[in-house]
Amino acid sequence: MAKNNFSFRARLKSFHYAFSGLKTAWQEEHNFRVHCIAAIIAIILSFVLHISTHEWIAVLFSIGFVFVCELLNTALENIADFICPEDNPNIKKIKDVAAAAVMISSITALLIGLLIFIPKLISLALR
Numbered sequence: 001m002a003k004n005n006f007s008f009r010a011r012l013k014s015f016h017y018a019f020s021g022l023k024t025a026w027q028e029e030h031n032f033r034v035h036c037i038a039a040i041i042a043i044i045l046s047f048v049l050h051i052s053t054h055e056w057i058a059v060l061f062s063i064g065f066v067f068v069c070e071l072l073n074t075a076l077e078n079i080a081d082f083i084c085p086e087d088n089p090n091i092k093k094i095k096d097v098a099a100a101a102v103m104i105s106s107i108t109a110l111l112i113g114l115l116i117f118i119p120k121l122i123s124l125a126l127r
C-alpha cells in the first residue's frame with residue numbers, strides 16, 4: 001500500500017536516474033555528443049537570427065525528437081548487446097532499424113533547420 005503513496009523524494013530519485021542515463025549517453029555515445037553540439041549551434045542561430053515563437057517550437061521539438069531517438073537507440077543497443085553479445089542476424093536487424101530511426105529524425109531536424117535558417121541567413125547576407 002505504502003508503495004502507492006506519492007513521494008517527492010521518489011520523484012526526485014526518478015530525475016536522478018534520468019540524468020544518470022543522460023550522463024551515460026554522453027560518456028559512451030559519440031553520436032549523442034554530435035547531436036548536443038548540433039543542438040547548441042541551432043539554439044545559438046535561433047537567438048542570433050531572432051526566429052519567431054512558431055519557429056522556436058519547431059527547432060526545440062526537432063532537437064527533442066533527435067535526442068529521444070538517439071537515447072532509445074542507445075537503450076536498444078545496450079539491451080541487444082546484453083541479451084546477445086555474439087554476432088546474430090536478428091540483432092543486426094534490430095540495431096539497423098533503431099539506427100534508421102535516428103537517421104530519419106536527424107534528417108528531419110536538418111531539413112527543418114535549413115527551412116528556418118537559410119532564408120534568414122540569405123536576407124542577412126543581402127542586406
Ligand SMILES: Nc1ncnc2c1ncn2[C@@H]1O[C@H](COP(=O)(O)OP(=O)(O)OP(=O)(O)O)[C@@H](O)[C@H]1O
Pocket residue numbers: 028029030031077084085086087088089091092095096099
Ligand atoms: N551482435 C551483432 N550481430 C550482428 N550484427 C551486429 C551486432 N552488433 C552490431 N552489429 C552491426 O554492426 C552495426 C554497428 O553496431 P554498433 O553496436 O557498433 O552500433 P553503432 O551504431 O556503430 O554504435 P554507436 O552508436 O556506438 O556508434 C549495427 O548497426 C549492426 O549492423
